[in-house]
Amino acid sequence: MSQQVGHLAVPLPRDFYARSALEVAPRLLGKVLCHRRRGTVTSGRIVEVEAYMGADDPASHAHRGMTPRNRAMFGPPGHAYVYFTYGSHWCMNVVTDRQGVGSGVLLRALEPLEGIALMRRRRGRVEVRELASGPGKLAEAMGIDRGSYGLDLTQEPLWIQEDAETGAAAAWISTPRIGIRLAAERPYRFLVAGSAFVSRGRPAFPSRTL
DNA sequence: GTAGGGATACACT
DNA sequence: GTGTATCCCTACT
Numbered sequence: 001m002s003q004q005v006g007h008l009a010v011p012l013p014r015d016f017y018a019r020s021a022l023e024v025a026p027r028l029l030g031k032v033l034c035h036r037r038r039g040t041v042t043s044g045r046i047v048e049v050e051a052y053m054g055a056d057d058p059a060s061h062a063h064r065g066m067t068p069r070n071r072a073m074f075g076p077p078g079h080a081y082v083y084f085t086y087g088s089h090w091c092m093n094v095v096t097d098r099q100g101v102g103s104g105v106l107l108r109a110l111e112p113l114e115g116i117a118l119m120r121r122r123r124g125r126v127e128v129r130e131l132a133s134g135p136g137k138l139a140e141a142m143g144i145d146r147g148s149y150g151l152d153l154t155q156e157p158l159w160i161q162e163d164a165e166t167g168a169a170a171a172w173i174s175t176p177r178i179g180i181r182l183a184a185e186r187p188y189r190f191l192v193a194g195s196a197f198v199s200r201g202r203p204a205f206p207s208r209t210l
Numbered sequence: 211g212t213a214g215g216g217a218t219a220c221a222c223t
Numbered sequence: 224g225t226g227t228a229t230c231c232c233t234a235c236t
Contacts, residue, residue, distance in 0.1 A: 064219085067219075068218090069217085069218065069219090083217090084216075084217060084218095085216090085217080086214080086216080087214070087215025087216035087217075088215050088216075
C-alpha cells in the first residue's frame, strides 16, 4: 500500500518502443504502467498485452490506413493510442515501430500496485484481481480516456517504467488474440505465465495454453 | 449466452 | 447528407 514505485518516474526511453510490436509486446510484460492524476499515482504491473501490426494485419485499426481516430498509431513510437469502443469502454495501446508504420501494443491487464483505493473508486467495489483484468477495466482503473490520447509515454503524467522490485524479465507465453475475427490464428497475445491478474479469469500456464 | 452502448467507417443516395 | 454493420468489451443472467 505504501509503495513508492511510481512516484519516482523513470520512464522507458523511446528506443524501447522503436521496434516491431512483436518485439515490444513480450518485453512490456513485467513493466509498470503509471499515471499521475491530480497528484495521485496509480500503477500496475503489465501482465497481458496484444501486438497489432500495420497495414498487413487485418485485425489492426491501422489496416486500412490513417483516419482521424487512429492518427496516433501512425505517429512516433512511445505514445499512447487510446480509443473508445462498444459504447462504453476505453482501451489503451502503446505505439511501436517507426513513424508511419501504424503498429502498436494493446495493454490488456495489470496487476494493481499503487493507488488501489483510487482504482476501486473508479471501478466500483470489486476484487483487486478484477480491477484491471481486461483492456476496458484497465483504462477505467487507471483513469485513461480521451484526455490521454496521444500522450508521450516517456514523460509524466502517463509513462511505463521498469519494475523496481522484480526487475527480471517475466516468463511469458503467447496465445491467439481475443475479441477479433480476422487473423485470429496469429499468436500475438502475450501473458505473464501463471499470473492471476490476466483477463479471461484463469491463470494460464504453458502446458494448458500452448 | 447476450444486452447494452456509442463512435466509426464506408457504402450509398 | 443518411443508413447500417461493425467493433482490440463488460456485466449481467
